Amino acid sequence: MTNFKTGLDFALELDRNDKLSHFRNQFHIPKHTDGKDCIYLCGNSLGLQPRVTQSYINQELKDWAELGVEGHVHGKNPWLSYHELLTDNMASIVGAKPIEVVVMNTLTTNLHLMMVSFYKPTKKRYKIVIEGDAFPSDKYAVESQLRHHGYDDKEGLISWNSREGEELLRYEDLEKILERYGDEIALIMVGGVNYYTGQFFDLKRITELGHMHGCVVGFDCAHGAGNVNLDLHNSGADFAIWCSYKYLNSGPGSLSGVFVHERHAYNKELNRFTGWWSHNKETRFKMRDDFDMLPGAEGWQLSNPPILSMAAIKASLDVFAEAGMDNLVAKSKDLTAYFEFLLNELNNDNIKIITPSNENERGCQLSIQVKNADRNLNQKLTKAGIISDWREPDVIRCAPVPLYNSFEDIYNMVERLKLILNEK
Template sequence: MDYQNSLAFAQEQDRQDPLHHFRERFYFPQVNKQDAIYFCGNSLGLQPKSAQMYIDNEMYKWANLAVEGHFKGEEPWVTYHELLAGGAARVVGAKESEVVIMNQLTVNLHLMLVSFYRPQGKRFKIMVEGGAFPSDQYALETQTKFHGYNPDEAIIEIFPREGEHTLRTEDILQSIQEHGEELALVMMGGINYYTGQVFDMEAITKAGHEVGALVGFDLAHAAGNVLLRLHDWDVDFAVWCTYKYLNSGPGGTSGVFVHERFGKDPSVLRFAGWWGHNAKERFLMEKGFKPMEGAPGWQVSNGQILPMAVHRASLELFDQAGMENLRQKSERLTGYLEYLIDAVPVGKDVIEMITPRDPQARGCQLSLLVKRNARQLFDKLMESGIIVDYREPNVIRVAPTPLYNSYEEVYRFSEILHECLEGC
């Protein structure tokens, strides 16, 4: 796409954008009595205006049906999670039976590790990208300890080459091959939260399976951001949150993918609870866990109806927009942001983009390493009505999301960035 550094160009792109009207279906925070330019969907997505209606529906049922809301009405709570399976499956590229919405992200990661980290003999190690999100690091650390291993010995971290910020796929695959006989699990983020790099999940999964390891992904920054084909890629399991690109509220519920080959195998070990038990026998209250088929067999507790209601509102928007369409716009929108940042003359000596330049190797987030006065620049952007986020020691993450951000916002961001840099 041939970009132009002009407001007129940006406004024309918005007029031609078939997804532009979706921004009207979200609330934007106010800064200086104006809508903020919100480029922080990688931390917390905006609130869909329809979310209130979905919550009000469940509050009405609670008020008027109380406990009977579990079983009465068109959408009883006892099967509410089933309403989300189709939309969630379309977001992550799975069969409906392979996904379930439940709990929160790190809780689900621990539940998956119970089933899919099964160290035996010399095959006890887990491979992860260096600098993974801390919650993932803590989960892996404590899981290895739970099995009696020293995390320093059991966890293999892969780091970029000296002088580089991102991992090369060839280095990941080579490391898997080198440690193959020791690997029980390859567990990586689908997208690295810090750099915004998208990993080649299909190639990593294939390489892990070839050496006899299981492969899982934390999709916190990938779900709703990039195209995923979890079933086709033969991924063993994945987890994700819904409060970032999936716009389902602070502390929102989480999603789980379990490949059908495991979902159809009731012998797979898991930490069980009554909501994963055979639904036809659940209320008989008898001993002897019999898992439901598919990912729902990993449920532990009954559904979080109010967070799920918000997620339902968001999934409806994703279905209407379509992930293919959102990804196409995202590549163009983020490409425009990259073009404009490169065009800021005063930024060339101050800002280094550490996110890959290849559109296929990134989502909508660009991570900017600021070489001096990083916090000052961040504060100025925020005061000017640009909501981004800051990661220590000196990275500003900028994420124009295709569902509600515009080309004009990207253009205005570049103007404000130029002004702020001149003052730093």
Template sequence: MRIADATTFESTLDFAKEQDRLDPLSRFRGKFHLPTDASGKPLIYFCGNSLGLQPKQTEAYIQQELNDWANLGVEGHVDATNPWMPYHESLSAQMAKIVGAKSHEVVIMNTLTVNLHLMMVSFYRPTKKRYKIIVETDAFPSDKYAVRSQIKHHGFDPDAGLIEWKPRPGEQLCRLEDLEALMQTHGKEIALVMVGNTNYYSGQYYPIDQITTLGHEHGAKVGIDLAHGVGNIQPNLHENGPDFAVWCTYKYLNSGPGSLGGCFVHERHANNKDINRFTGWWGHNKQTRFNMRHEFDPIPGAEGWQLSNPPILSMAAIKASLAIFEEAGMDNLREKSIKLTGFLEFLIDSLKDDRISIITPRNPELRGCQLSITVREATKDFHQKLTDAGIISDWREPDVIRVAPTPLYNTFEEVFEFVTRLKRILN
């Protein structure tokens, strides 16, 4: 038997429990620590879009490295159970599966905005005539700060150099045809199209393949911020072909607060040693890395953008989470996510309360697991009532509650209970 889809949803607790019973991924919930209330009862945690929960095996993965450090000292670089020298390489294959890339196109390093700056050093090469960057209007603030600072760094006016892809008046979502119009108008001036593919505010998923094709047709480079997409949707980066992508690992990838980011560089750039870049010794040819007197010789692929040797303790937490993703499989997780979020949408619609609206696209192919819900005339006090009712979600000004049922550890019953408590607060 298979989990129901949107055509057969029912707004009952028995139905939700039956879906959980039929869920082939239900066992993965037991692999995570669940936040609890004062009585020890699990809270409804719908905030994986901000910080993912801790896998129970993370402690053991980190403890292994602590033990090897204690027992081996510097020799752990080669003699640890998981030798530290090539440690980051062990993450690439699993990470590549999640983002739809080849292993040599992916590297775990630094943090998201650092990686974004490093990528713009290489792929934002402005000229007097072609220096502008397009971003979506509700890009995460860090992206806008980084982009504006890069424009300014190259001697241009950020106000003139930054073009925003905006929703139409009275609408919440961006339309691809409006991006096409911007490119028609400004195409010869655009050096980089830099889009956060799953918008943090609206939850809208922007089609990477069409955006990449559009940017390249007009002579621009294309970069993707996957902070809210990685481990959530399937970006198929190699096939869709952006020049680069960056992401964090602490949201849907459950690697812990402030953990490392990831980076994708398409293989068409893999062997180009002439690409301008900021360099560091860990991006240097592995065969001569420890002969300190060689000129920089970049490793082919994404590894060539590394700066420093990897922080093993943080990588151990990533390794613990990626092992779970490997076991569960992104195809399976995406299938459940569509149904779980679809059930949430169905139940909210079933309330028939005109105070509530969903700004996230209705088409499951144009969103991840997050629904962004507005409650007319609500303030942050309304969100506090949800928190007091045992629901961990996220409030974004001026009036959006972001709710993200995550397929690895959330259940259909939790979705039902969330809407039940929401209805109670509304009444």
């Protein structure tokens, strides 16, 4: 969709023609002080709660109350295999095969578990590449892995940086890094969508480049899962991890997803931390058998699943299945392009969109850089009923999520931003 127009009437027309607009009613929208719905553009930080989530959790509370431990096998959704109820839908969202996906633990915990298996440093090949402005927890995690293996965390970490005066990363600069240090690099670990700029990387291109130089390649897809077509299987990546509380709407601090490419599914030689939930399901409760690894991503589980958190994930994944990921991505591209159009129509030299303009190189997030702004700008937006996300030093991150944001939301947001920027 490219022929956008200004004016509220056009936004309302877009909403009337939106086949996904009814999904907004399936979510709780926070209220402003005037009692009206807020314009919630912070799904890249915490997704909104689906209305069905409470009933999904209540079902498990009911089974716990009425069945006690028997809920593991006799509950409506038996707890022993509950995580399997999430696998197909989650695999579909991230573009993977079911054997390649499991939901378990939390994000950085899973990143460490993946690095236990896939970061295999040697005296010569031990360095790790990350993007220069990676999400802090990723940087902290890889630095700690370097230290854990006895390497200097500054010398062993290579940053793929943007060029001076630019915000976005260039693939040719990564190519130069690999040409120079390729035989010293053990792991490339990049955020699939950069949290700050919203740049969506070409996962397949990065993977092929890394593998060509003998590197293992993994991705943190926290800002990509439920947002863009990750196509993880076809990317060829060795592993990926993501959280479920952003675009996947599973609640604060909820569980993480893990992808391990199927070529590693039956490799028992891969070093890993193990627990009884990665042991053969058929003999798990015999208790005294030697460890017998489950194939696929399930073979990285440690403990039995936290059911209440998984129930919240299941609620959201069922909404995703009804809407269809391809449909959501298509609407996301239209919403974000409309947002970009209206911002450009402001003709304000003090604002700059640092997210790529190419719709295939971004998800629904636009990062708006505002000259000479500080956190007060975000506070004014909040007072105006807009929930967005401020990132130092001068960027507002806004994510028009296709499941619950409307074109009218976007129109009203830009109108309120314009008023605030024009204040003296």
